[in-house]
Amino acid sequence: MTEETISRGLEDVNIKWTKLTTIDGDKGILMYAGYSIEDVINSGAMAEEIQYLFLYGKLPNKKELEEYRKKVEEGYNVPDFVLDLIMKLPPESDAVAMQMVAFAALAAKEKDFKWDKNTDRDVAAKSIGMMNTITANVFRHIMGKGPKKVEKSESYAKSFLRTVFDREPSREEIDAMNTALILYTDHEVPASTTAGLVAVSTLSDIYSGVTSALAALKGPLHGGAAEAAIMQFAEIGDEKKVDEWFENLLKQNKRLMGFGHRVYKTYDPRAKIFKKYAEKLIKNSKEAEKMYKIATRLEELGIKQYGSKGIYPNTDYYSGIVYMALGFPLKNNMYTGLFALSRITGWEAHFIEYVEEQHRLIRPRAVYKGPERREFVPLEKR
Numbered sequence: 001m002t003e004e005t006i007s008r009g010l011e012d013v014n015i016k017w018t019k020l021t022t023i024d025g026d027k028g029i030l031m032y033a034g035y036s037i038e039d040v041i042n043s044g045a046m047a048e049e050i051q052y053l054f055l056y057g058k059l060p061n062k063k064e065l066e067e068y069r070k071k072v073e074e075g076y077n078v079p080d081f082v083l084d085l086i087m088k089l090p091p092e093s094d095a096v097a098m099q100m101v102a103f104a105a106l107a108a109k110e111k112d113f114k115w116d117k118n119t120d121r122d123v124a125a126k127s128i129g130m131m132n133t134i135t136a137n138v139f140r141h142i143m144g145k146g147p148k149k150v151e152k153s154e155s156y157a158k159s160f161l162r163t164v165f166d167r168e169p170s171r172e173e174i175d176a177m178n179t180a181l182i183l184y185t186d187h188e189v190p191a192s193t194t195a196g197l198v199a200v201s202t203l204s205d206i207y208s209g210v211t212s213a214l215a216a217l218k219g220p221l222h223g224g225a226a227e228a229a230i231m232q233f234a235e236i237g238d239e240k241k242v243d244e245w246f247e248n249l250l251k252q253n254k255r256l257m258g259f260g261h262r263v264y265k266t267y268d269p270r271a272k273i274f275k276k277y278a279e280k281l282i283k284n285s286k287e288a289e290k291m292y293k294i295a296t297r298l299e300e301l302g303i304k305q306y307g308s309k310g311i312y313p314n315t316d317y318y319s320g321i322v323y324m325a326l327g328f329p330l331k332n333n334m335y336t337g338l339f340a341l342s343r344i345t346g347w348e349a350h351f352i353e354y355v356e357e358q359h360r361l362i363r364p365r366a367v368y369k370g371p372e373r374r375e376f377v378p379l380e381k382r
């Protein structure tokens, strides 16, 4: 083995087959099990229908959806000790790290978990429900509120918003939250999904898989970009300062967050949808409106600078403005926590696909380039 055999960033490695998501990075096409992302959003589908599609490989009929939603709702009742753990963390903690604590706690409790074709999907559905209560409580804690379990309502999106904000969300807010949930459901095998797959390939449990995936999602080059992108708009602070800020970014050779993608070499189709929602929602928030104006000017400059290299806005570029307009505070990596709330479905669907049908321990090799064999000198003689 030589250094040339190393696949840096595993860029050209296919780690598994999938029936879940397909991406055409050159044409900017994203499909969930054969359904284009635009068709899914335009159909007005509920996030739960898409969760079902990922776990069961087909769209549910009304009865199947009802049964599925009951399993998810069962998960809303997260064990009290998990919520206690969240509430004991310093409220200034990172939101995704708090989600990790909660899932690690579930892994600790479910020590007898076994992968089983007959029960995997039920466990996944329930844990998708748990993620709703966990994320809502992480947010409540950051916002200085006490614990509160999510209760069932007409939708996963509505139940979440209601629990975070202690009020009835509007139809428009529910629609935007539902859309964000769908847009982030899955994206083939990015770093987080791969990290989770490595964990479950050892036949570790599903909660540990989610904990590993969360750890990888957190970084600014992956899910952390959801918050990093809007942070840079906040740093610019004024539409008039965009050009000067961008010039400085170029001088410092820094990256524009929310731009560029390992797979997409054109405009990310999810970014187009998020942009449309951001435009619709900014009337509800002066701050979000300001961010939107900054973002659109910066987008123009970014595309002019990087477009020829295939670097365009990715899904994280406009999502933060939607979250801000919905009233989520821009702090503690909460926007990446919202990414995770949605992505748990994709993670678990990939875990199930891998463990049930194509399982093999993931154990790559490294090319050794240290010293040749040499004499070990005892401490007293060094």
Ligand code: CMC
Residues within 6 Å of the ligand: 190, 220, 221, 222, 223, 224, 225, 254, 255, 256, 257, 258, 259, 260, 261, 262, 263, 306, 309, 311, 314, 315, 316
């Ligand atoms: N701003 C400026 N230059 C960039 C950017 C960017 N956002 N992204 C890539 N480049 C340049 C990079 O400097 C390099 O240039 P050169 O060839 O001259 O050295 C070239 O493009 C290739 O970059 P790379 O890092 O080798 O490419 P990659 O496939 O690893 O990049 C990426 C993917 C997402 C890590 C990168 O585009 C990036 O850092 N983007 C900013 C962070 C971000 O928005 N992440 C969210 C990704 S999408 C959602 C998700 O997965 O969570």
